[in-house]
Amino acid sequence: MSVDNRRSTRKAVTGDPAPREIRRRPKNRRAQIAATSAAAFGSLGYHGVSMEDIATALGISSAALYRHYPSKYALFQEELLRVGGAMTAAVRLPDDLTDAPPRTRLEHVLEALISTTIENRPTVTLVRWEGRYLEPDDLALLNAQQLTVLRALGTQVAALRPELSETDVRVLCIAILSAVTSIADHHAALPVKTIQRLLSRAAIALAAVELPPAVATELPAPVEIPDSFKHELLLRKAVELFHARGYPNVSVEEIATAAGLSAASAVYRFYRGKSDLLAAAFRRAADRVSGAVGPAVAASTDSADALDTLIRQYVAGSFAERALTFVYYTEFQHVPADERTVLRNIQRLSVEEWARLVRDVRPELSSAETRFLVHAAFAQVVDLGRAFDTDPAGSPERVCLLMRAILFGA
Structure with missing residues (x-):
């Protein structure tokens, strides 16, 4: 407590007990x-x-x-x-x-x-x-x-x-709001004026995107998991339930029932608990993103080409696992602390690899600035997915273009 926030009833004199402190409630x-x-x-x-x-x-x-x-x-x-x-x-x-x-x-x-x-x-x-x-x-x-x-x-x-049509205006506005509010999805730091300038330029670049016609895209059907593969089936059913109702509102018993198990105790033959299911799903998603970087760079002619490849792969993977993409953003805090540390390290390294490619394309930006832009680009997938689901207005092709506008600039 600072000196300004305390006072004494009277001055202490020799031999007196220490003065009693009276704490004043802060006005704010x-x-x-x-x-x-x-x-x-x-x-x-x-x-x-x-x-x-x-x-x-x-x-x-x-x-x-x-x-x-x-x-x-x-x-x-x-x-x-x-x-x-x-x-x-x-x-x-x-x-x-x-x-x-x-x-x-x-x-x-x-x-x-x-x-x-x-x-x-x-x-x-x-x-x-x-x-x-x-x-x-x-x-x-x-x-x-x-x-x-x-x-x-x-x-x-x-x-x-x-x-622009009313629908296309809405697409661009959701993309802009997503980019602006994406700073809430991470803890990267920059001076306020730098963030303002960076996000403003990204938003203006999004507003200028020429969207292709909204054409329905047939997404790959989920791979059928045989009932005998309970390990995989539990993962999928758990993520679906977490997506539909929120992690805190789903019980192990409900996950067991969805996977065709007779009792909740059967789940523990495969996973230590509900949070272990969540961590396993997240680890798989994080590994998918991090594992794509090396092959994309190796097969590309330059950083811009590698970045384009990664954008397409990221969008395709996210659209194929819509529920997991959403749950990763909404339920991360429910993963056990030690596993959160591992996942954050994987994500940090993936973001840094993407950011390095962005710096190659836009050398005027700092490392921290490119990390902000990578997070803003990732947010497009989940926010446009929430807003449009299977509506062609939020098709993978359009999301790729919006991510590209953020990362490559106007």
Whole structure:
């Protein structure tokens, strides 16, 4: 505690006991609680954090925390909707820019949205991945806030690109919002002004993408797994259930039933538990991405060619395993801590390999800047997949082009 936040009842004199300290409550206690809880929820997920955890991180008692918030949910709900509201406020165009050129208006909206996202980076993680744990009315409000942001972006993109259809404007706006909010998916650091400049340029590059016609793409059918291959069948059924309902809401018994096992105890012949299933699926996904880099580089004529190959392979693999791609982003915090460390190391090395190729193509960028762009490109797959699923508007070919715009620039 700083000197400014303590005082004594009286001065100590020789022989007197030490003066009693009286702690004054910080004037911004609610803001401190919000920031601490956002960081905790973002790191461990809504279900992985208790009020006691938050109180301990703040250095206060649980009773003191409950004086501000009646429950963990109240804290969670207020913080998500606060940031959702801040994002909607950020994209409102000032009256004095109403008649400005379309590019100027779009740049202003982007600058405000990016600044708000940076200021609220930990909570944006919750908006992206934990909002589904809101109660129905609150989730509807959060979704309405996000729709307002997309419509505001759409107004400016449509003015800049009047030839685009309403659907294609929506595709570009989702891609832009994905790139901006992707900073919540990782912990890479850069100065604020550098992040603002980098994301703004990436967003403008996305707004300029010439989308090909939306043509339905026939995705490969999932490989049939014989009932006798319980090890593989458990993995697939677990991921499907985690995707549909969220990891905390799925039991080992339900996974066993989906895989055709008679009892939950049978699962433990193959995996140590539910989190072990999650870790095994994630390890397979991480190895797929990391293992593609070497062959792509070896078979390519230069870094640009290798990067194009990796983009196509990444999109194809992600589309083939849509559920796993989504679960990897939403449920990572439920993997055991030691396995999270392993997975993060694999991901970090993969991102660094992609970033090295981007630096070869764009030598004006720093290593840290290219890592930000790689994360923004990866986010396109999951966000466009969430928004369009099997709709041709979000086809693999289009996602590849959007990833390319981020990595290669305008």
